[in-house]
Amino acid sequence: MDFTFSPEHIALRRMIHEFCEEELRPRARQVDRESRQDPQVLRWMGELGFFGLPFSQEDGGAGAGETGYCILMEELNRVCPSTATIIGAHTGIASMSLYLDGSPDLKQRYLPDLCSGKKIAAFGLTEPNAGSDAAGIQLRATLEGDSYYLDGQKMWITNGPIADVIMVLAVTDPALGARGGATVFVVEKEWDGLRPGKPEHKMGLHGSPTSLITFDEVRVPKENVLGQVGLGFVTFMKTLDIGRVSLGAATLGGAQAALEASLRWVKARSQFGRPIANMQSIQFMLADMATEIEALRSLVYRTAWLVDSGKPFIKEAGMCKLMGSETASRCIDRALQIHGALGYSRDFPLERGWRDARIAEIFEGTNEIQRIVIASELLQEIGVRIRP
């Protein structure tokens, strides 16, 4: 058993870490305040291969695998969760669905530009009436001649306002519904009838724009069907399975940032005539944080290793997302407690971290859904089938 990272992953982390500290940290506060990441910074990250990190080099990616991608998400989310979320939606789920199930032709047409960040992608699953019940989607795609016409709405779409390409799950056969009757389409922003809404006013992740997208008779050529007609739901569920690993990695970065901030603070802050690092109440919080973070790190990178080695990983991926999001929320909350009133101040980065972290318990499958996923995988191992 060997828990060391490979030399390329160590080097990759060093490069990404340096980029995050030098280029993203000084801007992170502004990104939150202005609800916008500088497009030039995104382009820069594209040139460095951040947008296609896990994908093979033949497809235009960097070939760093799931482990490399988890390192990226951990480091990004440690410094600027808004930026991490832009890449998470773009790479981890939107481009990932194309990478997993797209035809060679479709990949060739879209993946190089997505990997280089020239085009930004969004993942269109959630609808006003289909959140946790993803199978309840209603956006309709009707075949006429050699084109489909898309009608309906997608909601809470990360990157919605800035996306050039959107992967959309639509119902092609209402009789079958999502299971067997839904198909993924690659839709371009400029196409007639596609209208992104205004960015939502969210609690956190202000720099990662989220919006409604309305489809009004949007014509999509047949060639832009991603994967097989009728099997789109499978493609999207498979994509979300793998996305949970890197989302877990992102939450690890958030939790780590909280611990680092706390360790700096307990040394600098004195009460009762000595640094608060001497108080056992503080020490216990630090110990709990560090222990949970270490457990999460092991889970995340072991699961990334499962993905890279082609082994089954669905149960562990759900655990990454579930444990990660709750660990991050808990650690950031403890860090805020350690910082006292200053932690509550908007002049300190913890307040932003606290707001940014909460969504991880909700998006990409609520933690309740994760528990169902994990339980169904567990029960399947003893021959009990609970997932419809």
Added chain:
Amino acid sequence: MNILVFLRPILDPAGFIVNRKAQKVFVNRENYILNPTDKNALEAALRLSDTVTAVSIGDAPAEDALRQARAIGASRAMLVRDAALKSADASVMTTVLQRLVPHLDGADLMLLGAEVVDADLAQLGPRLAMALGWPFIEGAQEIFVRGHGVHAITRPRASVRRPAPAPPFADRKKARGPEDPALAPRTRGGWSAGARQTDGFHQIEADLPAVISVARDSNKPRYSPGARLVNVYQANDVVEILTAADLGLSEADLAPLTERHGESFPPERELGKVAEGSLDEIAGRVMDVIRKR
């Protein structure tokens, strides 16, 4: 144009914890970083030429520094690795590099960082220039190549040192004075190089080949693109390795002139005292302190 860049891996300064009470320094000896100013040197080289060879002396950390350089954009990397180089000091490094340059069929320019974070000796550049008989420019902010000459913009404190026959640092003080002949109309050719002052900077001109040390923060080093980094770290042949014997170096060549005897701490600075009283009394107390010194 062939440029050599000398890279030095250093222990990550973040891994040093000083315990004054115990008079001990805890050092994390696992994490090395590329000497920051050497990154500026590499960046300067990449802006000047497509044929940049990164060179380093040492074992695993040096090899990693060279891999980083390849990932950032160097077209070739050359490592001199030898057990006998374990305690190499600046004089040994000079000898090794002096032999390495003809081994690589010469070069037009040798760049290195103006300062090294660990020992902060900054003596390798001038020593190497002396050994090679090339002109040396210290602390370049910017470098231009024109024909057979190289121009560098430096801060006024920088000076041009002439190699033999003058002793290494004899003209150091002189070169800074305004009446120095080097600051008058430029002289060119042979070993000499001139300097003139422009808006607080010197523009220094030297014949090629030359050794130039690059100033800290004189440019923004580029990051290595992810795909290139992955490829460089997965490949086995990106760093070429030479031994001391390959360079025809004997045991005597590799004997260091200096030895390390340990660390000591400077005395802790005493905190100042607050003087109270009327203005005259305070002034009197301050004067007392000054007189005692």
